[in-house]
Amino acid sequence: MNNFTFCSPTYFVFGKDEENNVGKYVKRFGGTKVLIHYGGGSVVRSGLLDRVKASLQREGIGFVELGGVKPNPRDSLVYEGIALCKAEQVDFVLAVGGGSTIDSAKAIALGAVYDGDFWDFYSGKFVEKALPVATVLTIAAAGSEGSTGSVITKEEGLLKRSTDSDALRPVFSILNPALTQTLPAYQTACGVTDIMAHLFERYFTNTKDVEVTDRVIEGLLMTMIHEAPKVIENPNDYEARANIMWAGMLAHNNCCGVGRDQDWSSHDLEHELSALYDCAHGAGLAVVFPAWMEYTMRHDVMRFAQVASRVWGCAMDYQHPERTAKAGIHAFRAFLRSIGMPQTLAELGGKAEDIPYLAHTAAYGNGNSGTMGGFVILQEEDMANIYRLML
Numbered sequence: 166m167n168n169f170t171f172c173s174p175t176y177f178v179f180g181k182d183e184e185n186n187v188g189k190y191v192k193r194f195g196g197t198k199v200l201i202h203y204g205g206g207s208v209v210r211s212g213l214l215d216r217v218k219a220s221l222q223r224e225g226i227g228f229v230e231l232g233g234v235k236p237n238p239r240d241s242l243v244y245e246g247i248a249l250c251k252a253e254q255v256d257f258v259l260a261v262g263g264g265s266t267i268d269s270a271k272a273i274a275l276g277a278v279y280d281g282d283f284w285d286f287y288s289g290k291f292v293e294k295a296l297p298v299a300t301v302l303t304i305a306a307a308g309s310e311g312s313t314g315s316v317i318t319k320e321e322g323l324l325k326r327s328t329d330s331d332a333l334r335p336v337f338s339i340l341n342p343a344l345t346q347t348l349p350a351y352q353t354a355c356g357v358t359d360i361m362a363h364l365f366e367r368y369f370t371n372t373k374d375v376e377v378t379d380r381v382i383e384g385l386l387m388t389m390i391h392e393a394p395k396v397i398e399n400p401n402d403y404e405a406r407a408n409i410m411w412a413g414m415l416a417h418n419n420c421c422g423v424g425r426d427q428d429w430s431s432h433d434l435e436h437e438l439s440a441l442y443d444c445a446h447g448a449g450l451a452v453v454f455p456a457w458m459e460y461t462m463r464h465d466v467m468r469f470a471q472v473a474s475r476v477w478g479c480a481m482d483y484q485h486p487e488r489t490a491k492a493g494i495h496a497f498r499a500f501l502r503s504i505g506m507p508q509t510l511a512e513l514g515g516k517a518e519d520i521p522y523l524a525h526t527a528a529y530g531n532g533n534s535g536t537m538g539g540f541v542i543l544q545e546e547d548m549a550n551i552y553r554l555m556l
């Protein structure tokens with residue numbers, strides 16, 4: 166196991182009706198003037214936004230609002246949010262929604278205390294400070310409610326890029342699984358896929374003797390395989406929603422990624438797809454990840470065979486472990502299909518002619534170094550080959 170430090174100070178409040186206490190937590194974490202940030206309207210329709218505002222009012226906390234975050238959140242709204250925070254002396258950013266809203270809130274929070282262009286931080290500059298961010302989560306997916314990351318799309322040039330810093334971990338996150346019951350089945354399945362992808366990005370590692378994190382990841386993957394069909398079948402299954410919601414947090418606050426190298430090529434390859442086709446991140450991952458697995462399997466067949474046998478229940482073929490490894494990838498694909506996820510680039514709106522552009526932007530766009538990945542290092546040609554496997 167590698168040396169590591171791990172500090173995940175987010176205060177989690179989990180369970181039914183807890184959003185009604187949001188004002189108390191804002192006060193406890195020092196907020197006096199809040200920006201409430203939200204998406205395209207689901208929180209308005211569900212009445213959640215009104216409950217959040219009422220809770221702030223009960224505590225006498227002032228607020229301003231900014232809605233309209235789109236999935237794959239855009240830089241234009243971030244600039245608007247930063248200007249609003251500066252004009253209104255906002256000292257606390259509250260995201261009410263999913264990963265896109267939370268990521269946009271994080272970008273606003275770091276830009277509000279910076280004199281330059283916030284995009285600097287999405288082009289390599291390190292985030293030292295930001296306004297405190299908190300979340301009321303409405304979808305189990307991105308894990309941004311406990312993570313250090315934020316992903317924003319720059320409209321000019323369609324670049325989707327991320328930044329990462331402990332300064333961006335939410336100070337508190339309210340997780341009420343009942344709030345996710347209004348999600349369409351497709352969006353639920355996108356979330357499930359993203360959660361599994363966060364686990365696989367960490368599972369495929371060259372670090373040896375990481376039994377504890379291997380086993381935690383395997384347990385979380387098995388939880389997803391067990392619980393996801395229940396919520397697709399019955400969106401109101403509170404207990405299954407609860408298990409998925411907590412798994413989504415555990416998958417991405419890095420408790421199961423510490424002490425090991427990680428990969429992240431599938432995410433980088435997917436971000437090009439959601440930038441160009443504006444597809445849901447989880448749907449993009451459903452197409453990318455099995456293709457990446459097929460392409461890289463030979464790098465460490467035994468690791469692929471291990472997950473196939475421990476998580477998917479495939480019989481271990483010791484004579485031909487590559488058969489077990491392939492059976493695991495096949496099982497993953499079949500699972501994704503069973504929950505309604507796409508399988509091909511065409512289903513996302515892509516075409517073979519786009520591949521040179523996708524691979525080149527993935528490799529070099531926005532100052533990228535030309536390579537990606539921690540388990541297998543990919544060059545531009547490998548990226549193109551993986552995109553071709555999605556046709």
Ligand code: NZQ
Nearest residue numbers: 204205206207236263264265303306307309312314347348
């Ligand atoms: O905008 P509204 O109207 O709220 O609708 C949203 C949106 O259309 C809807 N939705 C959310 N909760 C709902 C609901 N509809 C009904 N009922 C509810 N309870 O779902 C749609 C998708 O929302 P979004 O926030 O985009 O979903 P998600 O949480 O999957 O976030 C995706 C974004 O997170 C980034 C992705 O790249 C993508 O941009 N990621 C962020 C990470 C991080 N910060 O650590 C890591 C991830 O790997 C990921 O890259």
Ligand code: ZN
Nearest residue numbers: 307359362363
């Ligand atoms: Zn993701």
